[in-house]
Amino acid sequence: MLLAELEVWHSRPIAPTRRVSLGHLVLPADPAPGVGGLLLGAVVAAHAPDIDDELAPDVHRLLAEVERGDRVAQPRLRHRYQADRHGLARSVHSLISDGDQLSFEFRGQGSPLQQVLGAIYALERLDATARRVVAPSLRRAYRWRGPLGEAFISSFLGGASGSFTAVTNPTAWALDLLGFPPGTVKPPKKEVTSRFRLRVRDAHPDAGGDSTVAAKLISDLGEARRILSP
DSSP, X not given: OEEEEEEEEEOOTTOSSOEEEEEEEEOOOSSTTHHHHHHHHHHHHHHGGGSOGGGHHHHHHHHHHHHHTOOOOSSBTTBEEOSOOTTOEEEEXXXXXXXXXXXXXXXXXXXXXXXXXXXXXXXXXXXXXXXXXXXXXXXXXXXXXXXXXXXXXXXXXXXXXXXXXXXXXXHHHHHHHTTOOTTOOSOOHHHHHHHHHHHHHHHSGGGTOOTTTHHHHHHHHHHHHHHHOO
16 A cells, blocks of 8 residues: 655756756655655665765755755755756655555666655655654664665654554554553553553563564563653
């Protein structure tokens, strides 16, 4: 199932000018960062390693301007951002779910910088609240070096599980992980702490927990407590 999609239009390698535009966007970001923010982060993480290091400061300056909602002077990073897509080539990036598993599909023919610029300018389309959450995650994604699997998704989400439920409904994920019954909406903080401690104890290898998954489970339990105890 398609969860999020980013369409970036960009100049071709042989074109005399360098341009970037946006096309079709499916970027749900409620609650932030949502699946839309996650896709933007993955696009940045996938392409940033191939961008010249000397351009990194300007990439981060542009990201800060978009995060604040400032007017962005053009051109930036050797490219002009525009609405017109005439004569441009097309790249499409998607976030897909298969059950509770998430995966990314990158279908691009432009340069890595063009894809990252597309993701940053797409951030501008989110509301101010979502931008303030997603922008710092994009900065972390720019520094990411490694595969874009569950470890990346968990890092992008601040430590939560990389599952479909954790991304789309973190509260429901946290309630389920801590063992609250269906229909629970806002449990008391005392009960959250009590269930957290009980689950951590049971997950520990000294208490019979599976040593191969204990560290990840305990980390997820900590994130679940954080979500339910703001």
